[in-house]
Every structure is written in C-alpha cells, then in structure tokens.
Amino acid sequence: MAKTKQETRRSTQIIIAISIAIICLLLSGISIYFYLSLKGLNEEIIKHKEDLNIINETLNEKQTNLDSLIQTKEDLDNIESKIDEIKSIYFTNAVKAEELARSGQANFKVCYLTFDDGPYSKTTPGFLDVLEEYDVQATFFCLEKEGVDDIYKREKMNCHTIANHTASHAISYIYSNIDLFINDLLENRKFIEDLLGIKTDVMRFPGGSPQVSYSGLNSAAMVERLREIGYGYIDWTLTTGDGGGPTYLTPEQFMHNVTDYSSEFDVISVLMHDYSTNTLICLPDMIEELTAQGYIFLPLSYDAPIVRK
Amino acid sequence: MKKITSVLYIIILICFIGITALLGYRFLNLKNENNSLIQEIDKGKSDIDELDREINDLDKEINILQEDKKDLFTEYQNWLRQNKKLEEVLK
Numbered sequence: 001m002a003k004t005k006q007e008t009r010r011s012t013q014i015i016i017a018i019s020i021a022i023i024c025l026l027l028s029g030i031s032i033y034f035y036l037s038l039k040g041l042n043e044e045i046i047k048h049k050e051d052l053n054i055i056n057e058t059l060n061e062k063q064t065n066l067d068s069l070i071q072t073k074e075d076l077d078n079i080e081s082k083i084d085e086i087k088s089i090y091f092t093n094a095v096k097a098e099e100l101a102r103s104g105q106a107n108f109k110v111c112y113l114t115f116d117d118g119p120y121s122k123t124t125p126g127f128l129d130v131l132e133e134y135d136v137q138a139t140f141f142c143l144e145k146e147g148v149d150d151i152y153k154r155e156k157m158n159c160h161t162i163a164n165h166t167a168s169h170a171i172s173y174i175y176s177n178i179d180l181f182i183n184d185l186l187e188n189r190k191f192i193e194d195l196l197g198i199k200t201d202v203m204r205f206p207g208g209s210p211q212v213s214y215s216g217l218n219s220a221a222m223v224e225r226l227r228e229i230g231y232g233y234i235d236w237t238l239t240t241g242d243g244g245g246p247t248y249l250t251p252e253q254f255m256h257n258v259t260d261y262s263s264e265f266d267v268i269s270v271l272m273h274d275y276s277t278n279t280l281i282c283l284p285d286m287i288e289e290l291t292a293q294g295y296i297f298l299p300l301s302y303d304a305p306i307v308r309k
Numbered sequence: 310m311k312k313i314t315s316v317l318y319i320i321i322l323i324c325f326i327g328i329t330a331l332l333g334y335r336f337l338n339l340k341n342e343n344n345s346l347i348q349e350i351d352k353g354k355s356d357i358d359e360l361d362r363e364i365n366d367l368d369k370e371i372n373i374l375q376e377d378k379k380d381l382f383t384e385y386q387n388w389l390r391q392n393k394k395l396e397e398v399l400k
Contacts, residue, residue, distance in 0.1 A: 013314075020318050027325040034332035041339040048346035055353035062360040069367045076374040079381045083388060090392040093399060100399070108398060137391060157384045159391050296398055 080197070091301040098298070098305050101266045110267045111295040112306065113138040113287075114236065116165055116204065116243075118274040119151035127274045128154055130283045136297040140274070141165035141204045144191045156196050161299035164188050164203040164231070171206055175215035182225050201230050201302040208235045223308075232307035234300065236271035238262060242279045243271070251282035259289040267306060268295075 075082060100106035113131075118124045118140055128151075131138055138160050142152065144167035155162055166174055166181070167188035174181045185203060193199050203226070205211055212219045226233060238261055240254035249257070258270055272279050287297070300307060375382060 016318070020322060024321065024325045027329045031325075031329045031332050034329070034336040037336055038332070038339060041336070041343055045339060045343050045346060048343065048350060051350055052346060052353065055350060055357065058357055059353060059360065062357060062364065066360060066364055066367065069364060069371060073367060073371050073374065075385075076371065076378055076382065079378055079385055083381065083385050086385065086388040086392055090388060090395060093392065093395045097395065097399060135394075153380060157380050157387065159384065159387045296395075298395075 091303060094298045094301060095303050095305065097296065098267055102305065104266065107294070109265065109293065109295045111262070111290050111297050112234075112267075112269040112300050112304075113272070113297055114141060114163075114204070114234075114269055114300070115139070115272050115274040116141045117169060118142055119145060119148040119155070120275045121148050121151065123277060123280060124148070124151050124274045125154070126280045127283065128158060128160075130280065130287070131160070132158060134284070134287045136287055137161075137299040138297065139163050139202070139300040142188070142192065143167060143169050144188045149195060152192070152195055156198065159299065161202065161301065162192060162196065162198060162200060163300060164192070164200040166203075166206055167191065169206045171211070171215075174206070175211060175217060178217055178222055178225055181217075181222070182229065185231070186229065199230075201232065202300050202307055203231045203233050204235070205233060209233060210235075227309065230302075232302045232309040234269060234307050237265060237268040239271035240276070240279050240282070242273050242276035246273070246276035247278050249278065251278045251285075254279050255282035255286045255289070258286060259293070262290060262295070263293050269300075269306060 097106070097108070098110045101108060101110040113136065115124075115127060115138060119142060124140075127138075137158075139162075140155050140160055141163045142155075143165055152162065164185055165188070166184045168174065168184055170184075174184045189200050207214075209219070212222050223233070238258045241249055241257045242254055254276070262268055262270075272283075274280075290297075298304075302309070
C-alpha cells in the first residue's frame with residue numbers, strides 16, 4: 001500500500017532532523033578542533049615572539065659590533081692621515097706650551113732633548129729604551145746612515161721628531177759653499193722621506209750655526225736658502241759636552257753640565273750625541289732632575305718658537 | 310508546531326555555523342600571525358648568519374691590516390696618548 005501523505009511528511013521531517021543533527025555534529029567537531037588548536041597556537045605565538053626578541057637583540061649587538069669593526073678598518077685604512085691629524089693637534093699644543101713657558105704664566109718649563117749624529121746601531125736603541133721608560137719625547141738630528149732602518153722607524157713610532165743634520169756631516173766639504181751644503185741637506189731629506197714618508201723641516205748645522213760664518217760663508221744667505229726649502233734651524237741652550245767624545249767626561253759631569261744651569265731657564269734645548277755611552281748612563285738621572293726642576297719634554301717642530309726661521 | 314520546529318532548526322544551525330565561523334576566523338588569524346612570526350624568525354636567523362659572515366671577513370681583513378700597519382697603529386696610539394698627556398699639562 002502506498003504510504004500516506006502523513007507518513008511521507010514524517011519521514012521527510014526525520015531525514016531533515018537527522019541531517020541537521022549531522023551537520024551540527026560536524027560543525028561541533030570542527031569548532032572543537034579550532035578551539036583546541038587556538039590554545040596551542042597562542043603558546044607557539046608567545047614562544048615565537050620571545051625568540052624574535054632575542055634574535056632582534058642579537059642582530060642589534062652584531063650590527064653594533066660590525067659598525068665598530070668598520071670604523072676600525074676605516075681608521076686603519078686612513079691611519080697615515082689620522083696620524084697627521086693628531087700630530088697637527090699635538091704640535092699646536094706643544095707650541096702653546098712653549099709660549100706659555102716663555103711667558104712665565106705656566107707652572108711648567110719646556111725642555112727639548114736632542115741627540116745628534118745618529119742613529120748608531122749599538123747605542124741609539126739604549127737611548128730609545130730610556131726615553132720609552134720615562135715616556136719622554138726627544139728630537140734626533142740624524143745623518144744619512146745605511147743598515148739602521150729599524151732604528152729610524154722606532155724613533156718615528158715612538159713619536160720622536162726626526163730632524164736633519166745633513167747627510168754626511170763632512171764639515172770641510174759641506175761648508176765649502178752654500179750649494180754643497182744645501183745639496184747635502186736635501187740628500188738627507190730625500191733619504192729620510194723615502195724611508196719613513198716624513199719630510200723633515202727642522203735642521204741643525206753640524207758644529208752649530210756659527211760654523212757657517214767660521215767657514216767663511218754668508219750666514220744670511222744660508223738662512224735665506226734654508227727658508228726657501230722650508231727649513232727652520234736650532235742650535236742649543238745647554239750641552240752635556242759629549243761632543244768632545246763619548247767618555248770625554250764622566251756621566252755625572254755630563255749631567256751636571258746641564259742640570260747645574262737648567263734651573264735658570266724656562267725653555268731649553270739640550271745637545272747630546274747618541275753615540276755617547278756616558279750620556280746614556282746619566283740620561284735617566286738627568287731626566288729625573290729636569291723633571292724635578294719643573295720641565296716637561298717635547299719634540300721639536302718647525303712651528304716651535306725656539307726654532308729659528 | 311511545524312513552523313516553530315523549522316525556525317528552531319534554522320536558529321540552531323545558524324548558532325552552530327556562527328560559532329564555528331568565529332572560531333575558524335580566530336584560528337586563521339592566529340595561524341597567519343604565527344606564520345609571519347616564523348618567517349620573521351627565519352629572516353632574522355638568515356640576517357644573523359649574514360652579519361656573522363661579514364664580521365668574520367672584516368675581522369680577517371683587520372687582522373691582516375693590523376699586522377701590515379702594526380708600527381703605524383702603534384705610532385697612532387702613541388700620539389693619542391702623548392697628546393692627551395700634553396692637554397692635561399695645559400689645563
């Protein structure tokens with residue numbers, strides 16, 4: 001018998017109800033999945049955010065480190081111009097120091113320690129050791145010498161001034177006429193420039209500036225030639241007397257030749273020779289005594305008031 | 310009664326769909342956020358590796374330069390120190 005309309009409707013309602021129930025069940029299942037996943041996802045997100053913070057901090061540190069290294073490399077690439085820069089500042093201060101000392105307004109005096117005729121392979125290193133120990137700068141009036149490149153370089157590295165004392169110091173030759181003298185000086189300038197990359201601009205006459213006129217040359221003309229080639233010159237205020245020979249006097253006598261008279265001055269230059277073993281022996285005591293008299297030690301520069309131009 | 314039953318069924322269905330949709334929407338958002346974080350972390354790690362490489366390369370270059378320019382570097386440090394000392398005296 002065919003189903004009655006009522007029965008068909010009832011069946012349809014049941015099917016609809018069951019379908020809706022199945023759909024609701026599926027949706028419930030999906031919702032439960034989403035709900036449970038949310039908790040896990042939240043925890044993952046918190047952990048990932050912490051990881052990301054750590055990574056960002058690490059990135060910042062490494063970037064700072066990298067920036068610092070880049071600066072270091074730039075400094076190294078430009079080290080020569082950085083040296084020129086700091087030297088310019090230093091020597092401006094040094095000139096100011098000498099001017100203050102001369103004016104009597106300073107609570108210090110200025111001493112220029114100078115060593116002529118070197119470098120000497122056997123003795124100059126000893127002088128450099130003492131200067132390094134006392135952290136004192138000096139000026140080396142050098143000749144042109146082979147086989148002692150490392151000593152020139154050490155003088156430069158330790159911030160001593162390398163000045164020109166002519167190439168040969170051959171007094172009878174170089175003082176025979178002005179051109180010969182200037183050529184000898186320029187030869188030494190070239191030697192030092194080729195070796196160290198520095199152009200000397202301070203010189204001392206072998207035997208001192210009076211030697212020019214003693215030799216029959218025109219002092220004014222000589223000084224004018226020096227000016228033309230960019231040199232200033234200096235003699236000395238006091239000397240140990242070691243020009244007479246390295247053991248001409250005892251170390252104590254060498255020292256007293258300087259320290260017995262140095263207190264009378266505000267600015268001095270001291271002439272010594274770095275071949276003199278007795279000068280080397282008295283150098284530490286001399287530095288200590290001059291320090292006690294209020295002296296600071298500076299290397300010479302062209303602009304120093306004590307250098308004649 | 311039949312109408313009430315149909316409406317009830319529809320309301321129930323809408324509720325279930327609504328809840329599922331809300332949960333699904335939240336789930337997708339968090340999933341996207343998590344994926345972004347994972348990508349950022351991977352990029353960060355890759356950036357760290359790149360920086361490490363740059364730092365190592367630069368370190369090597371600097372070591373070579375420092376060796377080649379050891380004397381100049383020492384001279385520079387010495388000038389800095391002497392100038393600081395002189396500036397103290399002039400104060």
